[in-house]
Amino acid sequence: MISVRWYLLWYLLLAVLLTTVLACITQSGFNLAAIAALTGGVAAGDIAATIWFDLTHFGFTYAPIALVNLLVAAVLLHFLPLLRRYWLAAGLGAVLLYLMLLIINIIAPMPTLIAATRSNTGIISMLLCSSAGMLSYVWLLKRRKLYA
Amino acid sequence: MLRFAILLALLFAVPGLNAAPSYQLKVLADNLNYPWALVFLPDGDMLLTERSGTVKRLAADGSERFSIQPALPDLLQAAQAGLQDIILAPDFAANSQILLSYACGTLKANNTCLASAELTASGLDNIKRIFQAQPLKSGAAHFGGRIAFLPDNSLVLTLGDGFDYREQAQNPANHLGKIVRLNTDGSVPQDNPFVNKPGYAAEIYSLGHRNVQGIFYDTPSQTLYSHEHGPRGGDELNIISAGANYGWPVATKGIDYTGARVSPYTAFSGMQAPVWGWTPSIAPAGMTLYRGELFPQWQGNIFVAALAAKSVYRLQIENHKVVSEQVLFSELKQRIRDVRSGPDGALYLLTDSDKGQLIKVTP
Numbered sequence: 001m002i003s004v005r006w007y008l009l010w011y012l013l014l015a016v017l018l019t020t021v022l023a024c025i026t027q028s029g030f031n032l033a034a035i036a037a038l039t040g041g042v043a044a045g046d047i048a049a050t051i052w053f054d055l056t057h058f059g060f061t062y063a064p065i066a067l068v069n070l071l072v073a074a075v076l077l078h079f080l081p082l083l084r085r086y087w088l089a090a091g092l093g094a095v096l097l098y099l100m101l102l103i104i105n106i107i108a109p110m111p112t113l114i115a116a117t118r119s120n121t122g123i124i125s126m127l128l129c130s131s132a133g134m135l136s137y138v139w140l141l142k143r144r145k146l147y148a
Numbered sequence: 149m150l151r152f153a154i155l156l157a158l159l160f161a162v163p164g165l166n167a168a169p170s171y172q173l174k175v176l177a178d179n180l181n182y183p184w185a186l187v188f189l190p191d192g193d194m195l196l197t198e199r200s201g202t203v204k205r206l207a208a209d210g211s212e213r214f215s216i217q218p219a220l221p222d223l224l225q226a227a228q229a230g231l232q233d234i235i236l237a238p239d240f241a242a243n244s245q246i247l248l249s250y251a252c253g254t255l256k257a258n259n260t261c262l263a264s265a266e267l268t269a270s271g272l273d274n275i276k277r278i279f280q281a282q283p284l285k286s287g288a289a290h291f292g293g294r295i296a297f298l299p300d301n302s303l304v305l306t307l308g309d310g311f312d313y314r315e316q317a318q319n320p321a322n323h324l325g326k327i328v329r330l331n332t333d334g335s336v337p338q339d340n341p342f343v344n345k346p347g348y349a350a351e352i353y354s355l356g357h358r359n360v361q362g363i364f365y366d367t368p369s370q371t372l373y374s375h376e377h378g379p380r381g382g383d384e385l386n387i388i389s390a391g392a393n394y395g396w397p398v399a400t401k402g403i404d405y406t407g408a409r410v411s412p413y414t415a416f417s418g419m420q421a422p423v424w425g426w427t428p429s430i431a432p433a434g435m436t437l438y439r440g441e442l443f444p445q446w447q448g449n450i451f452v453a454a455l456a457a458k459s460v461y462r463l464q465i466e467n468h469k470v471v472s473e474q475v476l477f478s479e480l481k482q483r484i485r486d487v488r489s490g491p492d493g494a495l496y497l498l499t500d501s502d503k504g505q506l507i508k509v510t511p
Contacts, residue, residue, distance in 0.1 A: 027408050035411045038318045038398050046412035057407035109227070111287035111312045115404050118312050 011140040012074050019066040019133030020059050026125045027062075028054045030116040062114075065104070069097045070133050077138070086138055093134030094127035101126075171443075171509050173480070176210025176496075180504035185233040185294075185434070186488045186496055190241060195267070196498075196506065197248070199230035203272065208492075210506060216271040220263055222252040224288070229258065232293030237264075237332050238301040244268070245332065249293040249305060252277070257284035259323070260291045260307050262334065278334025281323035282349075285310040290359040292327075294434070296372070298365055302337045304329050304353055304388075306360035306374065314397040314410075317356050320348040325396060327360060327374065327388060329353035341391030356394040356419060362435030362452060363388070371468065375435055375452055378402030379410060381427030385452070386420065387468055395419035401427050424470040430457035433500070434486030440493030442511050451476075453484040455500055460487050480507070 028051040036042045042050075073093045077083050083092055101123065104113050116122040182199040189195065192208040201223050205213040223231065229251030237245035244267045252261035259281040265272040290308030297303050309317045309325035317325025320342065328351035329340050342348035362375040372388040382402020386394055399416040403409055415421055426432070434453035438446045450463040450470075459478035463470045477484065477497065485500035495509035 027406075031404075031408060031410060032412070034315050035398055035413070038315060039413075039416065042412060050409045050412050053409045054407070057403065057409070059407075061406040061408075109289075110405065111289055114406055115408060115410075 007144065008074070008141075011137055012070060014140065015070050015133040015137035016063060016066045018136050019070060019129050020063045021055065022129040022132055023062045023066065023126055024054045024059050025051055026122075026129055027058055027114065027116045030119075030122050030125070065097075065100060066130070066133060069093065069100055069130055070137065072096055073134055074137060084138060084141075086135055089134040089138045090131035093130040097127055097130040098123070171495075171511060173477070174508045174510070175505050176508050177204075177206055177212070177506040178503065180204075180498070180506065181502055182230070182500060183485060183498040183504040183506065184231060185486055186498060186506070187234050187236055187246075188488070188491050189236070189267075192491075194496075194506075195234050195246070197231045197234045198504075199225070199232070201225060201231045201250075203231070203234065203248075206506070210508075214270055218248070218265065218272045218275055220248065220250050220252070220261075220275060221277040222261070224251040224253050224255070224258050226251075226255055227288035228291060229288040232260075232291065233295045235295045235297065235303070238297055240267075246272070247278075247295060247303065247332065249295055251288070251291045251293075252280060253284055255288060256286045258286070258288070259284050259310075260293055260305070262295070262305055262330070264332065264334070278332075279305070279328075279330055279351075281307050281326075281328070283322055283324070285313055285324070287312055290377075292357070292360045294361055294363045294374075296363045296365045298329070298372070299367065299370075300337075302329050302331055304363060304365075304372065306357070306363050306376075308359040309357070309396065311359075314358065317358065317396045318393070318398065320352060320355060323349060323351065325355065325357045326352045327354045327357060327363070329390075353390055354388050354392050354394060356396050356398070358396040358400075361433045364435050364437050364450075366437045366439075368439070369448075369468075373435065373437065373450060375432040377431055377433075378425075378427070378429055380405050380407070381429055383426035383429045383432050384422035385424035385432075385450070385463070385470065386422050389420070392420045393418060395421075401425055402429070423468065424463060424473075426457075426461075430459075430461065431455035431483075432461075433484070434488075434498070436487050436489040436495075438489050438495070440489050440495075442493030443495070446495075451487045451489075451495065453487040453497070455483040455485065458483055460484055460497065477509075 185197045194206045196204045204215045232249040262279040265275040289311040292306035292308040294306045336350045343350045359377040375385045379402040382400045452461040460476045462474040464472045483500035486498040488496045497507040499505045
């Protein structure tokens with residue numbers, strides 16, 4: 001009899017949701033910053049509308065990326081208990097995303113698929129989103145005292 | 149009311165007035181390796197480029213007279229990079245000069261180049277690079293690469309934003325995302341809009357473009373038309389004016405391929421709005437304005453070759469405005485790289501694949 005621990009899936013999905021939301025806001029921020037630099041500023045209403053647009057459009061592109069990213073990280077955490085420390089889990093999420101971005105940009109016909117990752121600052125920001133997702137995942141697990 | 153109804157009925161009854169003209173398609177050449185551009189020689193022959201770097205001279209019936217790989221300085225072949233447009237210099241009859249645009253450099257440092265060459269009986273001679281767009285950038289996307297001559301015998305060369313460098317289309321100090329105007333020796337015409345203006349590249353004719361792959365100067369209307377690829381949506385047909393800013397990436401109706409918004413603005417003060425647009429994208433890749441005699445109904449119409457839409461868009465223009473659009477040749481089910489109006493009044497199409505075709509359209 002195999003027992004399925006559904007809470008692991010829910011925790012993972014919550015982490016994916018958080019990562020996706022943060023990545024969308026980050027993506028919006030970089031595009032808006034670039035436009036603001038060309039136009040002298042962007043109105044608050046346009047900022048809010050762009051973030052909402054990205055959440056409801058870019059989010060559907062990014063969510064599968066975040067899912068694969070955090071799923072692989074979660075599997076590694078499961079089999080390698082040493083990684084269940086906050087800072088290691090955060091680093092793991094970031095490193096895996098970095099490798100995924102490299103692969104995506106090799107496969108995709110355009111040089112850089114995700115506009116925010118055209119700069120080093122943008123890449124680091126997106127990696128931090130992934131780290132935040134992993135942190136939330138480990139926090140949820142620890143909260144359940146599974147790894148405490 | 150009755151008279152109006154009769155008039156309407158008569159209008160639709162007159163053959164050829166509203167109905168699209170029937171046409172025939174004839175494959176003149178096939179097994180072309182991603183053909184890119186076509187130009188007609190005074191003797192009826194054609195010169196055709198392939199992205200792989202090949203120049204072919206074809207007779208009017210499509211038979212091959214020669215196929216060569218000209219030694220273009222630093223030709224880059226990768227993804228969208230390669231040999232692009234070909235055009236005869238205005239004084240071709242006197243000196244056999246042609247001009248070729250192509251991607252040049254390496255994958256890490258490249259841009260669009262323009263070369264001059266002399267057409268001989270067996271190929272090209274005296275090939276020399278006369279212009280290289282700056283700065284050099286990495287990646288093999290968005291080179292623009294279409295050429296047109298203006299009435300004063302200067303030429304305009306379209307350039308791309310290099311994809312990853314889209315904000316540079318608004319930077320007047322470089323050539324990314326610009327249309328440049330040059331003399332046939334690569335020098336800068338002294339009446340270019342930004343000559344001697346500090347912080348501006350003297351070659352710039354217009355700015356704020358993404359990836360312009362169609363340009364045509366229509367002599368009767370004295371109008372320079374161009375079209376450019378938008379990202380996901382936002383393909384544009386523009387009328388180009390010296391010194392004007394066409395908005396990319398500040399004003400666009402397109403979004404990133406990921407779904408992210410490029411800009412909150414679809415229009416912006418001081419930036420030219422397109423005269424026509426396509427969302428979703430058709431991927432416009434070549435254009436002509438028909439002034440031939442074989443298709444009287446197409447007189448003055450713009451034809452836009454479309455890659456993604458696998459067809460040609462016919463646009464009727466009145467007072468510099470598009471009044472109607474018709475999709476043609478979709479039965480080919482082929483990506484169309486270029487469309488040209490031949491001196492014989494026929495329309496010529498290039499299909500985009502490793503088994504590309506040159507197709508002649510006649511009534």
